[in-house]
Amino acid sequence: LPPEPVDQVLSRLTTAGFEAYLVGGCVRDLLLCREPADWDICTAAHPNDVKALFPDSLETGLRHGTITVMMPQANSAEKGRFPVEVTTFRAESDYADHRHPEVIRFCSDLRTDLSRRDFTINAMAWSPATGLVDLFGGQLDLADRLVRCVGDPLLRFSEDALRMLRAIRF
Secondary structure, eight states, rough: OOOOOHHHHHHHHTTHHHHHHHHHHHHHHTTTTOOOOSOOESSSOHHHHHHHHHHTTTTEEEGGEEEEEEEEOSSTTSSSSSEEEEEEOEEEEETTTSSSOEEEEEOOOOOHHTTSSBGGGEEEOOOOOOOOEEEEOOHHHHTTOOBBBOHHHHHHHHHHHHHHHHHHHH
């Protein structure tokens, strides 16, 4: 289960009527029984909706729909805040420089968002309401210690050449 600050972000988004899921590396790490280094949430909420729900948030990647929500630490003895990245569901296209998408379109469904991701092991999502959402076989690939692209590998690597290095790292 996610730590309290992450759970609070998920809860506030869903209470406001938006789908919201843990996504990517934190889901992968939890399935591997590792402590995630960071916490990412994807949601149907538009960035303006996220900012309205979390007024103290930071616009860390607004073009990509990413808002960093700074939550109070669960342990009141700790100073500082707990960052949770919240990104609107999106589709991407036209990677002119083999690294950054030229076109980013916000969308309202999880499947579209997960289908743009690099590897099956990073294309899983989880919410308290639905549990694990694994549309591309990421959990099996984790068990088989396999790094596999979502969709066509030539397309994934031509979109973002850095993905080749990420594959080696994994």
